[in-house]
Amino acid sequence: MxxxxxxxxxxxxxxxxxxxxxxxxxxxxxxxxxxxxxxxxxxxxxxxxxxxxxxxxxxxxxxxxxxxxxxxxxxxxxxxxxxxxxxxxxxxxxxxxxxxxxxxxxxxxxxxxxxxxxxxxxxxxHRKLAVPGSEKFENRGISYCASCDGAFYHGKDVAVIGGGNSALDDALLLSEICNKVYLIHRRAEFRGDASTLAKLEQKENVEIIRNAKVQEITGNGKVKILLLDTGTALNIQGVFVAIGxxxxxxxxxxxxxxxxxxxxxxxxxxxxxxxxxxxxxxxxxxxxxxxxxxxxxxxxxxxxxxxxxxxx
Missing domain, CATH: 3.50.50.60 (FAD/NAD(P)-binding domain)
Structure with a gap:
């Protein structure tokens, strides 16, 4: 058995x-x-x-x-x-x-x-920014989280890319930290809240650039220049991407x-x-x-x- x-x-x-x-x-x-x-x-x-x-x-x-x-x-x-x-x-x-x-x-x-x-x-x-230099400078001047990395740019000049609520909120946050904030949107009209946009328009250290696209990001080890398709070259130390x-x-x-x-x-x-x-x-x-x-x-x-x- x-x-x-x-x-x-x-x-x-x-x-x-x-x-x-x-x-x-x-x-x-x-x-x-x-x-x-x-x-x-x-x-x-x-x-x-x-x-x-x-x-x-x-x-x-x-x-x-x-x-x-x-x-x-x-x-x-x-x-x-x-x-x-x-x-x-x-x-x-x-x-x-x-x-x-x-x-x-x-x-x-x-x-x-x-x-x-x-x-x-x-x-x-986060949708990634796809322009020359975007991969090279990711985490070396390019960030997708302003609340995470904004403090690293205290007193510096930065750009925020986007036209929705995230971009507007990021620009508002960074305006309290940075010396200068460029808010760049490819269209004339923003999708984000009008009240937040109004606050940004009143900020002396915020410059809103409409109808412009990022063409290239250059630098020497870290972000230094952001080129727009309008021919404008911005001298900055950081880029915060909020494009969807x-x-x-x-x-x-x-x-x-x-x-x-x-x-x-x-x-x-x-x-x-x-x-x-x-x-x-x-x-x-x-x-x-x-x-x-x-x-x-x-x-x-x-x-x-x-x-x-x-x-x-």
Whole structure:
């Protein structure tokens, strides 16, 4: 008689809701799902990441937290999530596969996490400036985060490239730090808030240059001259780029439908064409991308995931 003992194969633990990204959309979704008594896991590639809001030195448009530092607001939301017992996993997602009953999420390490539903909140990354010298001088005078690097340019002359809220906010922040700030936009009209633009127009050390494009950035080891297509050459020590974002959809481009700009197609409910797969935040097709709309997206997507699990 064969007395050999065979161990029963251990079944892989199934998560109810797996959330990719720990910005305001992801953490809000987690809070709502957890309050529905679901098993929730947040996967985030950045160490204790809280999304793009961590780069904002001051936030004036999030109700109840006027003038708060973006990093501090992110920490408060994360503390809320952790207080509910929500689990965080530091890892990068490289692929997502839809199975018959669930999803298999592959991590960079090769580990696979399984979940009944997925809420994708990976956000967007900074669009890079593509002109001669932009790669050479990145981190040597070219920055994509004014709140991160602005202090290094105290008393110096810098340029901000862009026409949206990020560019205007960066210019306003830098005007309090730098000797001179050039705000350069390729069009005559700015997309950012009129109130912020009005403040910049009143600043003596801010010069707004419209209808101009960066042609080249030169220097000797570090940024020294910024050339415009108008023929103007600016003597500066730093360039802050705020020309838009690129949605982080590489891991899901074969799974869901994307629009012409690469954002995931979905309404406010976060529902995509893939049953059980939801999207929220800056990575979704939408008009307004702000912290408050990301949080609202997260709540809606969580509710959709909850209803999906109940009905299934």
């Amino acid at each position: 064969n007395n050999r003992k065979y161990k029963k194969r251990e079944e892989k633990q199934m998560t109810d809701v797996l959330i990719i990204g720990s910005g305001p959309a992801g953490m809000t979704a987690a809070i709502y799902a957890k309050r529905a008594n679901l098993n929730v896991l947040i996967v985030e590639k950045e160490y204790e990441g809280t999304g793009q809001m961590a780069e904002s030195s001051r936030i004036d448009n999030y109700p109840g937290f006027y003038g708060i530092n973006g990093y501090e607001l992110g920490e408060k939301i994360r503390e809320h999530a952790e207080a509910l017992g929500i689990k965080f996993l530091e890892a990068e997602v490289t692929g997502i596969q839809k199975t018959e009953e669930s999803f298999d999420i592959t991590l960079e390490s090769g580990e696979v996490q399984s979940s009944k539903t997925v809420i994708y909140t990976a956000g967007a990354a 974002m690129i949605p982080q959809t590489e891991a899901v481009k074969k799974l869901v439908a994307l629009d012409e700009s690469g954002y995931i197609k979905a309404g406010e409910d976060g529902v995509t064409l893939v049953p059980g797969f939801f999207v929220a935040g800056d990575v979704r097709t939408k008009e307004l991308r702000q912290i408050i709309t990301a949080a609202a997206d997260g709540a809606n997507a969580a509710n959709s995931a909850i209803q999906y699990i109940i009905r299934k």
